[in-house]
Each structure stands twice: as C-alpha cells, then as structure tokens.
Amino acid sequence: MAPVYFAVIPYAAMVIAVAGGIYRYFADRFSYSSFSSQLLEDQTLFWGSVPWHYGITIILFAHVIPIFAPSLWVWLHSDPMRMLIFELIGSALGLLAIFGLLALILRRILSRRAAAVTSVMDWVLLAGLLLQVSAGAYITLFYRWGSMWYVYTAAPWLRSLFMFSPRPDLITALPWVVRFHALNAFVLIGLFPFTRLVHIFTVPVSYLWRPYQVVIWNGPGREAGAIGTGGNGGGVTRRGFFRKAVIWALSGAAGIVTAVPALRFIINAQPLSGLVWSKVGDVGPLPVDSPVSMNFEMRSTEAYMHQMVLHDVWVVRRSAGGFAVFSPICPHLGCHYKWDPEMAHFECPCHGSVFTIDGRVIAGPAPRPLDTLPYRIENGTLYVKWERFQVGIPKKVRV
Amino acid sequence: MNIRAQVSMVFHLDKCIGCHTCSVACKNIWTSRPGTEYMWWNNVETKPGTGYPALWEDQGRYRGGWTGGRRDGTKAKLKLQGRAQGLANIFFNPRLPAIDDYYEPWTYSYRHLTDAPQADVQPVALPVSQITGGRMNIEAGPNWDDDLGGSEVYAAADPNLAALTDEEKRQLFSLERMMFFYVPRICNHCINPACVGACPAGAIYKRGEDGIVLVSQDKCRAWRMCISGCPYKKVYFNWRTGKSEKCILCYPRQETGQAPACFHSCVGRIRYLGLLLYDADGIARASARPARELVSAQRGLILDPFDPEVTEQARRDGLDDKAIQAARRSPVYKYVKEWELALPLHPEFRTLPMLFYVPSLLPVAAIVEGGLYNTGSDYFGGVMRAPLKYLASLFAAGDGREIERINRKLVAVRVYRRAQSVGDIDAKKAEGVLEAAGLSPQAAEDIYRLTALAGFEDRFVVPPFMRERMVEVLEDPQRRKEDAGAGYLRKIRRRF
Numbered sequence: 047m048a049p050v051y052f053a054v055i056p057y058a059a060m061v062i063a064v065a066g067g068i069y070r071y072f073a074d075r076f077s078y079s080s081f082s083s084q085l086l087e088d089q090t091l092f093w094g095s096v097p098w099h100y101g102i103t104i105i106l107f108a109h110v111i112p113i114f115a116p117s118l119w120v121w122l123h124s125d126p127m128r129m130l131i132f133e134l135i136g137s138a139l140g141l142l143a144i145f146g147l148l149a150l151i152l153r154r155i156l157s158r159r160a161a162a163v164t165s166v167m168d169w170v171l172l173a174g175l176l177l178q179v180s181a182g183a184y185i186t187l188f189y190r191w192g193s194m195w196y197v198y199t200a201a202p203w204l205r206s207l208f209m210f211s212p213r214p215d216l217i218t219a220l221p222w223v224v225r226f227h228a229l230n231a232f233v234l235i236g237l238f239p240f241t242r243l244v245h246i247f248t249v250p251v252s253y254l255w256r257p258y259q260v261v262i263w264n265g266p267g268r269e270a271g272a273i274g275t276g277g278n279g280g281g282v283t284r285r286g287f288f289r290k291a292v293i294w295a296l297s298g299a300a301g302i303v304t305a306v307p308a309l310r311f312i313i314n315a316q317p318l319s320g321l322v323w324s325k326v327g328d329v330g331p332l333p334v335d336s337p338v339s340m341n342f343e344m345r346s347t348e349a350y351m352h353q354m355v356l357h358d359v360w361v362v363r364r365s366a367g368g369f370a371v372f373s374p375i376c377p378h379l380g381c382h383y384k385w386d387p388e389m390a391h392f393e394c395p396c397h398g399s400v401f402t403i404d405g406r407v408i409a410g411p412a413p414r415p416l417d418t419l420p421y422r423i424e425n426g427t428l429y430v431k432w433e434r435f436q437v438g439i440p441k442k443v444r445v
Numbered sequence: 446m447n448i449r450a451q452v453s454m455v456f457h458l459d460k461c462i463g464c465h466t467c468s469v470a471c472k473n474i475w476t477s478r479p480g481t482e483y484m485w486w487n488n489v490e491t492k493p494g495t496g497y498p499a500l501w502e503d504q505g506r507y508r509g510g511w512t513g514g515r516r517d518g519t520k521a522k523l524k525l526q527g528r529a530q531g532l533a534n535i536f537f538n539p540r541l542p543a544i545d546d547y548y549e550p551w552t553y554s555y556r557h558l559t560d561a562p563q564a565d566v567q568p569v570a571l572p573v574s575q576i577t578g579g580r581m582n583i584e585a586g587p588n589w590d591d592d593l594g595g596s597e598v599y600a601a602a603d604p605n606l607a608a609l610t611d612e613e614k615r616q617l618f619s620l621e622r623m624m625f626f627y628v629p630r631i632c633n634h635c636i637n638p639a640c641v642g643a644c645p646a647g648a649i650y651k652r653g654e655d656g657i658v659l660v661s662q663d664k665c666r667a668w669r670m671c672i673s674g675c676p677y678k679k680v681y682f683n684w685r686t687g688k689s690e691k692c693i694l695c696y697p698r699q700e701t702g703q704a705p706a707c708f709h710s711c712v713g714r715i716r717y718l719g720l721l722l723y724d725a726d727g728i729a730r731a732s733a734r735p736a737r738e739l740v741s742a743q744r745g746l747i748l749d750p751f752d753p754e755v756t757e758q759a760r761r762d763g764l765d766d767k768a769i770q771a772a773r774r775s776p777v778y779k780y781v782k783e784w785e786l787a788l789p790l791h792p793e794f795r796t797l798p799m800l801f802y803v804p805s806l807l808p809v810a811a812i813v814e815g816g817l818y819n820t821g822s823d824y825f826g827g828v829m830r831a832p833l834k835y836l837a838s839l840f841a842a843g844d845g846r847e848i849e850r851i852n853r854k855l856v857a858v859r860v861y862r863r864a865q866s867v868g869d870i871d872a873k874k875a876e877g878v879l880e881a882a883g884l885s886p887q888a889a890e891d892i893y894r895l896t897a898l899a900g901f902e903d904r905f906v907v908p909p910f911m912r913e914r915m916v917e918v919l920e921d922p923q924r925r926k927e928d929a930g931a932g933y934l935r936k937i938r939r940r941f
Binding site: 081088091100170260261262329 | 537637668685
C-alpha cells in the first residue's frame with residue numbers, strides 16, 4: 047500500500063497547485079504576491095530573506111537538473127574531487143537557507159510589528175519549510191553523497207512522475223528521512239495556492255527588457271488599453287460571466303491534464319515496457335581483466351514517449367574466457383562506482399563499498415554484489431539488456 | 446513631436462498658511478483605511494525642515510530619481526539600481542524607508558475613559574499603536590517639525606542647507622533672522638517618473654489622457670522598488686494589503702467634474718489646476734541636461750496651446766478638442782510658461798515633476814524705503830529673508846538666477862499694484878520697475894488678478910474626462926474606496 051503514497055500524493059499536490067494557482071491568479075490576482083513586511087521590520091529581514099532566497103533557489107535548481115538531465119549531472123560528478131566540491135557548495139547553501147529561515151521565523155515571533163501581519167498560513171508554511179530544510183540537511187550529513195545517489199533513486203522517481211508513468215517503487219527502498227523529504231516537498235507544493243508561495247511565479251524577469259515608462263490610454267484617443275485595475279462589481283454582466291467561464295475552463299483543463307494520469311495509475315498501474323537489446327560496441331579491443339566503462343544509446347518507449355537515453359556499463363573481459371557486464375549503479379544507494387586500476391577493485395565514492403572484479407563485496411555497506419546485466423555477442427559486437435534493480439536491499443529485484 | 450496632456454498644479458507658496466486642511470481632506474477621503482494610517486498623500490512641510498518621511502530629499506540615502514546619463518538620455522539610469530541589480534535586490538530592498546522614518550501611526554485607548562474601573566484618579570486615554578494594537582510612546586508624527594518645532598534638530602538637518610555657508614546657517618537660526626515657509630507636497634505626477642521606471646512588475650503607469658500616475662493594485666507584487674525610486678517619497682506601502690499606494694490626483698473626483706480634495710479644501714486658495722501640453726519625444730533629452738539647465742529644458746517641453754502647429758499635432762496624437770480648449774485657459778500654463786513664475790520642486794531629481802511652486806517671497810516689509818520697496822540692485826544682495834541659495838536648492842537645482850528673476854517679478858507686481866491702488870508711488874517709476882523685471886503692465890495686471898482675485902473657475906480648469914467613452918464606464922470608481930482605495934472595484938480580503 048505504502049508505495050501508492052508516492053504516486054497519489056504528488057499528483058494530488060500537483061493538481062491542487064496547478065488548478066488552485068490558476069484559479070487564484072484569475073479570481074484574486076490582488077493577492078498574488080508575497081506579502082512584504084519590510085516596511086514594519088527591516089533589520090532581521092535582511093539576514094533572513096536574502097540568505098534564505100539565494101540558498102533555497104540554487105538548491106531547488108540542483109534538485110531539478112538531475113531529473114531532466116541525469117547524464118549531465120553524472121558527468122559533472124564523475125570526478126570525485128568535483129563531486130566533493132559540489133557537495134561542499136550544496137551544504138554551504140543549505141546552511142545559508144536554514145540560517146535565513148530561522149531568522150525569518152524569529153522575526154515573526156520577536157517583532158510585534160511583523161507578528162501583526164503574520165497569518166496562520168504563514169506559520170503553516172514556515173513550519174513546513176523548516177521541516178523540509180532540516181530533513182534535507184540531515185540527509186546531506188548522514189547519507190553521503192546525496193548528489194550522487196539522488197540521480198539514481200529519487201530523481202528517476204520524480205522523472206517518472208513527470209512522464210506520467212509513476213514508479214513509486216523507485217523511492218520506497220530509501221531511508222525514511224528521504225521519503226519524508228520527498229513527500230513533504232509535495233505537501234509544500236500542495237500548499238502553494240493557499241500561501242504566499244504564489245510569489246514564486248511573479249518573479250519579474252521582464253523588467254530586464256521592458257521600457258522604463260509605461261503609458262496607458264483609457265479613452266478612445268489612442269490605442270485603448272485595459273484600465274489595469276480590472277475586476278467586476280456585484281451583478282453578473284456579460285463580461286463578468288465570460289471572465290468566470292474562462293477561469294473555470296482553464297483551471298478545469300489544468301486539473302484534468304494532471305489528474306488523468308494519476309487516476310490511470312491508481313486504477314491500473316502500467317506494466318514496464320519490454321526490455322530491448324541495445325548495441326554497446328565492439329569487444330575486439332577490450333583488454334583482459336581490466337574493466338572498461340562503455341557508453342551506449344538505448345531507445346525506449348514509455349507511455350507515449352519515444353526517447354533515446356544514454357547509459358553506461360562496466361564490461362570485463364575475463365582471463366578465464368567470456369565477459370561480465372555490470373550495471374554502473376552501486377547496489378547500496380545508487381551511486382556511480384569506479385574501477386580503481388591500482389588497487390584492482392571497484393570502489394563506490396559515496397559510502398566506500400568495495401567490490402572485486404567479479405562484483406563480490408569486499409568492504410563497505412553494499413548489501414549484495416554488483417548487478418550483472420544480460421548480454422550477448424554477435425560478430426564481435428556486444429549487446430546489453432539495460433535493467434535497473436532496487437538499491438539498498440540484499441536481493442536483486444528488478445524495478 | 447508626440448504631444449500628451451498633463452493635469453498639472455501650481456502652488457503659490459506666498460499664500461500658503463500651513464493649516465494642513467488639504468492634508469486632512471485627503472486623509473479623510475483616501476487614507477483612512479487600515480494599513481494607510483501613516484500615509485499622507487498630501488502633506489505640508491515646514492521649510493527648513495527634515496520633512497516626511499525624514500530626510501526624504503537626501504538621495505545619498507534613498508537613491509531616488511535618475512542619473513544624468515548621456516545628453517540624449519539614452520543611457521538614463523535609475524539612481525537606485527540597474528535592471529539586473531533590481532532583480533537581485535527583490536528579496537530585500539536596501540533603500541526602503543522603514544515605518545519609523547515616517548512614524549508609527551497611533552490612536553488612543555478612548556474606551557478606557559468610560560470602561561475604567563472606579564479609582565482615585567481620572568482615567569486617561571493612552572496612545573495605542575495602530576499597527577500592533579499595543580501601547581506605545583509617540584516619538585514621531587506627521588508634522589513633527591511643524592513651524593520650526595525642534596528646529597535645532599530637524600530644521601538644522603535640512604539637506605538644502607548644504608548650499609549655505611556656516612555663517613549663513615547661523616544667521617538663519619538666529620531669532621531676528623529666522624524664516625520659514627510651507628511646502629505642500631503631493632505626488633508630482635512626473636513626466637519621467639522614476640517610480641514607474643523602478644517597478645519590476647510594471648504595475649505603475651501614467652495615464653495617456655491626463656498624465657496621472659497610478660499603481661495598478663492587481664499588478665503590484667509588493668517589490669517596493671517604486672518607494673525607493675521616487676525621489677519625493679510619494680509612493681507608500683500599505684502594510685495591510687501589501688500594495689503600493691500613492692496620490693491619484695483625485696481622478697475619481699476629476700472624472701466627475703470635481704476638483705481634487707486637497708485643491709477644493711485649500712483655505713489660502715494657493716492651488717491652481719490646469720492642463721499642460723508637452724512633447725513626450727523630448728523627455729529623455731530634457732531629463733539628461735546638466736542640472737542648472739533642467740528648469741529651462743522642462744519649460745521647453747511645455748508647448749504653446751495657441752500655436753496652430755501644436756494644436757494640429759495634438760489632434761493627430763489623439764487629444765480631444767475640449768482638452769486643447771482647456772489647455773488654452775490653463776492657469777498653470779500662465780504661471781509656468783507664460784510668466785515663468787512657477788518652478789518644479791527639486792528638478793535635479795530629473796523626473797520632470799509636473800507640479801510647480803511659486804517660490805515664497807516671505808514678508809519683505811523691513812526694507813521699505815520711503816513707502817517704496819527697494820528693488821534696486823542691492824535688494825537681492827543680502828537683505829532678503831529667505832536665502833536665495835536655499836530656495837534655489839529647493840526649486841532650481843541650485844541656480845539662484847531663476848529665483849532672483851521670479852522674485853523681481855513678484856516684487857514688481859506688488860509695486861505696480863501699489864502705484865495703482867494706493868497711489869503713493871509714481872506710476873512712471875512703477876512701470877520702470879516692471880520693465881526691469883521683464884513684465885508688461887498687462888502681464889502684471891493678469892498676474893495680480895490670477896494671484897489675488899481668481900475665483901474657483903479660474904483656478905480649476907480641466908477638460909471633461911469623457912468618462913462615458915472609457916472602458917468600464919458603468920462602474921463607480923469610489924465604490925470600494927474603503928477596501929483597497931479608489932478605482933478598485935472588487936472586495937478585497939487578503940487572507941494569505
């Protein structure tokens with residue numbers, strides 16, 4: 047039952063956020079902003095708002111990039127030193143955000159003026175955000191290295207949500223803090239239309255190029271524009287009715303677009319699309335007993351999406367004859383492990399799991415040997431069936 | 446040429462008695478709502494003084510207005526920040542005045558007077574903050590330095606005094622030489638408004654027909670850059686609705702044929718409201734002139750409504766015939782362009798403000814000689830009560846000659862009128878004085894009439910607004926004034 051939460055709650059949250067957000071924009075545009083209290087309290091605000099916004103914005107982007115560009119992310123983190131630097135920057139930004147958030151919370155408690163303009167929903171939101179960043183910080187500290195395993199665990203889950211073929215099983219094996227972090231994120235998204243969070247979509251980017259002066263003509267003299275204050279009185283005019291109809295149609299459409307796949311998932315979970323043989327490359331030049339990372343393109347069909355995905359595998363030509371093909375994902379928490387030619391073993395940079403050339407675990411927290419993939423060789427060319435397995439459990443279970 | 450019309454105002458400072466009736470009229474109509482208690486869209490300041498909000502003229506602190514940029518205005522920049530910097534600063538506006546720079550609005554616990562339990566002493570009504578609802582000490586108010594109150598602290602800090610030497614400052618605050626006058630201030634409805642330029646959301650706009658600058662309450666996203674951008678600090682933040690609000694030049698009243706509330710209630714009848722035609726194509730160039738040329742450059746933008754070429758172009762640019770008629774009868778045009786008697790407030794902020802002030806002559810009785818004002822060359826040498834440099838810093842970007850010219854004219858009109866009504870001055874001599882000031886007897890007569898005798902119809906000349914031809918004609922703009930201000934037609938309730 048539990049996995050269903052990781053499909054139902056995200057979609058429910060998205061439906062609420064999209065439909066509610068659109069409705070609020072059209073029905074109550076007046077309130078579509080953050081509710082600044084800088085006039086009333088501007089001392090602590092600086093130490094809260096600035097670190098919070100810069101920290102959390104960059105961290106949010108770091109969460110989104112691996113969803114849509116996993117290969118880029120893996121490449122960025124392929125060098126351990128680079129990965130450490132990214133981890134360090136991320137942790138610093140996280141600390142910045144927590145510091146800022148605490149300042150923001152404190153000022154609403156300590157400043158009577160700021161408290162006077164604080165609503166119940168502000169407190170709900172602040173509490174939700176505090177839980178979220180605390181969980182994030184805990185994960186960063188105690189489940190290293192998140193920037194690596196995220197790409198192979200939670201990011202594919204999020205990606206499956208965006209592809210409308212949800213795969214809650216991808217995330218259920220992760221520690222409870224991670225699962226809480228993931229669910230709470232969607233709770234926050236669900237809060238979006240009921241809080242000041244709507245201001246995220248009011249970032250005035252057009253200020254960079256709009257002309258400085260704005261002139262609006264109301265009368266018939268020149269190009270007549272809308273009066274800008276808009277709105278409708280009490281009675282239903284034809285214009286007012288049209289307006290309402292458009293609002294409802296738009297929010298309804300948005301709701302349906304996001305709700306249908308969710309319903310489809312609940313009623314009838316989609317089976318995995320069939321595995322295909324992918325051409326990896328020529329095995330002729332492969333050295334003996336020295337693993338080589340090989341890249342290949344996999345064409346896959348998921349739901350209505352046809353796509354090409356870049357994957358890589360470790361290929362070993364055995365001295366005893368034959369080959370071994372390993373999935374590049376560490377069975378512990380899904381990091382990209384590496385071959386260490388000097389020590390002649392595989393090592394995962396995240397938590398130090400060490401494997402022999404045959405994939406057996408020598409050291410570290412890995413619960414099972416490296417995952418082998420089915421392969422065949424035709425005319426000296428290697429073909430592999432790409433598969434993924436659940437991480438963190440002793441059994442090799444296909445996901 | 447691209448001709449636009451501007452509803453514009455002249456304040457005759459010699460007539461202002463500092464009674465604050467305008468401020469109160471405005472407050473009762475527009476800013477009596479929660480969140481707006483501290484706002485005074487119209488306020489009257491004593492000069493010298495620090496004003497409201499405190500030290501608003503100090504742009505080193507608030508960075509309002511525009512930098513000069515290139516001569517043609519192409520590189521005009523906000524003093525506040527560049528565009529990218531504006532986005533980088535949206536999380537915290539470093540130049541925003543805080544509520545204490547205005548004052549914390551308060552009321553009194555009047556209920557306590559009747560509800561207090563029996564005691565040996567009389568109950569008193571204590572001040573209560575209108576923001577927190579808690580008890581407070583009143584440490585500032587909207588006219589804290591009225592009539593030079595606390596002048597050693599407040600008036601002495603006036604940024605305009607920087608133009609004076611220490612000796613001049615010392616004299617200014619000695620009892621015998623002390624002077625002050627009042628400056629009523631509302632939004633200047635500038636033709637190069639910095640608040641519009643600073644608004645990241647593009648929510649502030651200038652109305653094409655009348656030049657009134659308004660904040661669209663639906664588009665305002667509370668970035669608060671307009672408040673910093675406006676060098677006059679005439680945009681305010683409603684802390685209850687989270688929106689910027691400002692003087693709307695009473696457009697709902699004007700559209701129904703009434704004068705703005707501040708205008709209508711003015712006891713001294715110091716205000717004149719009328720239309721000006723100006724060339725919008727020249728804005729960038731005029732606002733980029735060197736500081737001392739700004740006043741004449743702005744005057745150059747204002748067009749002669751009697752010039753057939755101008756009226757022809759005005760019609761092509763969509764101005765109504767009635768608007769052109771009104772521009773011809775405009776008292777503001779006479780003061781600003783024809784007689785060159787009225788000057789903009791702080792033209793060096795480069796927003797081309799469209800409210801004008803006839804600088805105060807202040808009482809000059811002390812230098813009457815033989816029943817005649819001494820208007821000789823020595824008159825302006827140092828006998829004048831208000832230092833030229835001080836007035837020049839307020840109204841002419843430091844150019845004392847502008848003030849001197851105007852003062853000569855004002856004195857000349859007085860001399861001319863005295864010759865006519867009292868007759869103790871030789872008419873020939875009076876006309877000589879007029880000529881020296883560059884005025885014809887007819888002009889002097891007109892100035893006298895419009896200054897001293899003008900009735901309501903002469904002071905208030907605006908065209909019909911043709912509300913019936915505008916969008917949203919059937920909605921009464923005053924309907925929701927209790928919620929979010931004029932023009933907002935929907936019930937407002939900000940819950941989150």
